[in-house]
Amino acid sequence: MSENREPENNPNPWMKSMVVWGGIFLALLLTVSMFGGPSEPAGTQISYSDFRNKIAEGSVESVTISPDRIVGTLKNDGAFTTTPVTSDPGLTQLLEDNGVEFSGAQPEQMSVLWVVLIQALPFILILGIAFFALRQVQKGGGSGAMGFGKSKAKLLTEKQGRVTFQDVAGIDEAREELEEIVEFLRDPQRFSKLGGQIPKGALLVGSPGTGKTLLARAIAGEARVPFFTISGSDFVEMFVGVGASRVRDMFEQAKKNAPCIVFIDEIDAVGRHRGNGIGNSNDEREQTLNQLLVEMDGFEANEGIIIIAATNRPDVLDPALLRPGRFDRQVVVPIPDIDGREKILAVHMKKVPLAPDVNPRTIARGTPGFSGADLANLVNEAALLAARRNKRLVAMQEFEDAKDKVMMGTERRSMVMTEDEKKMTAYHEAGHAIVSVHEEASDPIHKATIIPRGRALGMVMRLPERDNYSYHRDKMHANLAVSMGGRVAEEIIFGxxxxxxxxxxxxxxxxxxxxxMVTRWGMSDKLGPLQYEASQEGYLGMGTTQRTMASDETNKLIDAEIKHLVEGAHKRATDLLKTHEDQLHLLAQAMLEYETLTGDEITELLDTGKIDRPEAPSGPAAVVPVHGSAIPKAGKRFGGDGAPQGA
Structure with a gap:
């Protein structure tokens, strides 16, 4: 992208500003000197009558007479000045009679050049202001004082840091589609000789944080052609017609630099479906969209200009924007799978000194649903934790702690909870965990804690064993039962x-x-496989959910089915917890003792009645009563009376 650098001979903007401010300062000096007037002579100002009296008294030694001023000295070395009276022809005779030395002086006169400069100063200032305003209007990019109709697209250069496809991982299919566009820009003959045409545009669609903008920057780094970047919100203003003017100006700049790429981030800000809402804001947005549609595929061909846009709301875009000839390709940038997450972690871990025990595959397996931005944040949090702990290398423990922080929030160990609140939280989280263990379709438990994290007093975190792209009915019923487990545990234990x-x-x-389940996914036996709710694009683009079948009878049936599902999950959780109440007590006591348990530790506790940890006190085997039965175990044990017992 070296050919995108700004020309070397452009004047330095700092020097231009200095020249402008220097001219303003000089004009102010001239103005002050113009209106300041001549300086007052030294000496005491006296009246003309006093002046004549002093002459008569013989106290005046000498005077200098000019048409507008008389300056003199007294015999006691005092100086004075007075303003003459023109109708006093006897002044010279009075001076001679009293022996005063007197002389005449011409009035002060300015040079011809100074007079011309002062008279021309207003015209010079007016011409300077007009020239400065015209220069501002001619500036591009909307930076001038009158440039609100100019495009705000920025030409990306190497100064912003070059990104290539080597920096993009985990989204191989999307990268391959965009690599073809780059190859076309590099060698168009390879495709055109077979009748192929370069795509007019490509729309990057994906959830936030999946790497859409990073892909666009990689295209800029690989293509080595001019790359303009702009946000969709930069087009829309309160004045109708400004956005359309900016679209025209952007394409004018692109034509001058063709072949080139124009990247519009968050295009849904300007490309929403037309006809929704009223008001000037929508009039402006729709005019901007109309101009964009014409520029992309109108009567005038824009050869060599490729438009790449990104959005996470493709459902709200206008259909005219998505038709072939405008955005020919819709490139889906998905949430990465386990292989993609491993590759993304490898990219971000290059900048971090790692300990030998760090395994990216293990971290990728424990982070399903993480986007590229989430994984980058995970690596950064791990590095910050290692630095806080004064470590030279980032170990696996830091990555595990960072993962818990990202998933569950920061621990709030300073929060003071009473013993009753701790006990209730322990049984609440134990209820979730026990129902999850005995629901076959539920995801396995990753970690359970009663340490307050974020806004929660406790948490049971479940993670799927593999990436899930759809959910089955049995898993949804299991999730409903698990969500009711905490409430049911409180009812059973505390009343x-x-x-x-x-x-x-x-x-x-x-x-x-x-x-x-009832209104969208057709999982109600009474209502059948019909859609009863749909997302609607509301006023000014605000999304709402509305029922498509909204009769009174249907609404009552929908509400009854929702209540039936939730109450059924409550009964299901109640039956499970009453059946396994001994495990509920066992796990709650362990939570009170250790505060945080992993999924493996919970499984071990429920299978063997103990948890083996390095810090657990060791001792001879003991008998721990669990609902009246005696089971010999070793290690830390938990009895059925709510209090932990040591071996």
Whole structure:
């Protein structure tokens, strides 16, 4: 991209600013000197009558008379000045009679050059201001004082840091499609000799953080052609017609630099479906979109200009924008799978000194659903943790702690909780965990904790064993039951009147899941496989959810089915926890002792009744009662009375 550098002979903007400010300072000096007037002579100002009296008294030694001023000295070395009276012809006789030495002086006169300069100063200032304004209007990129109609597209150069396809990992299919565009720009004859035409545009579609902008920067780094970048929000202003003017100016700049690439980030800001809402803001946006459509594929051909846009809301884009001839390709940038996550981690770990125990495959297996931005944040958090702990290398422990921080939030160990609150939280989280263990379709438990993290007092984190791209009915029912497990555990252990508000997020999750099952996914036997709710594009682009079948009878049936699913999950969790109440007590006591347990430790505890940790006290075998039975175990044990017992 070396050919995109700015010309060397451009004047330095700093020097231009200095010249402008120097001219303004000089004009101010001239103005001050023009209106400041001549300086007052030294001496005491006296009246003309006093002046005559002093002459008569013989105290005046000498005077100098000019048409507008009389300056003199007294015999006691004092100086004075006065303003003469023109109708006093006897002054010279009075001076001679009293022996005063007197002389005449011409009035002060300015040079001809100074007079001309002062008279021309207003015209010079007016011409300078007009010239400066015209220069500002002629500036490109909308940076001038009158340049609000100019394009704000920036020409990307090597100064911003070159990114290539080697820096892009985990999205191989999307990269291959865009590599073809780069190859076309490098060697168009290779494709045109077979009748192929360069794509007019490519739309990058994907969730936030998947690497759409990074892909665009990689195209700029590989293509070595001019690369303009702009955001969709840069087109829209409060004045109708400004956005369309900026679109025209952007394509004019692109034509001058063809072949080139224009990247529009967040195109949904300007490319939303036309006809929604009213008001000037929509009029401006629709005019901008119309101009963009014409420039991309109108009567005038734009050869050599490729438009690449990115969005995470393709559902709201106008159909005219997505037709062939405009955005010929829609490149999906997905959430990476386990292989992709491993490659992305390898890219980001190049900048981090790693300990020998770090295994990117293990980290990738434990981060399903993470985007490229999430993985980059994970590596950065691990490096910060290692630096905080004064380590020279980033070990696997830092990556595990960073993963917990990203997934569950920062630990709030300073938060003071009473013993009753801790006990209730322990049983609440144990209820989630026990239901999850006994629901076959549930994801395995990754970690359970009663340490407050983020906005939660405790948490049970489950992770799928592999990447999931769809969910089955049995898994949804299992998730409903798991979400009710915490509330049910509180009811069983503490009673109906002692149930806390800690299950609010669980209830919200269960209600939303049940609603989607009934209204969107057709998983209600009474309502059948029909869609009863759909996302609607609302006023000014605000998305809302509306029911497509909204009769009173249908709404009552939908609400009844949602309630039936949630209450069924509550009964399912109640049956499981009452059946395995001994495990509920066992796990809750372990949570109170250790505060945080991994999924393997929970499985070990439920299978053997103990947890073997290096820090656990060792001792001879002991008998731990679990609901009346005696089981000989070794290591840390937990009894059924709610208090941990040591071996």
């Amino acid at each position: 109906h009147d002692k149930v806390s508000s800690g299950a609010s997020s669980d209830i919200q999750y269960a209600t939303d899941l049940a609603r989607n």
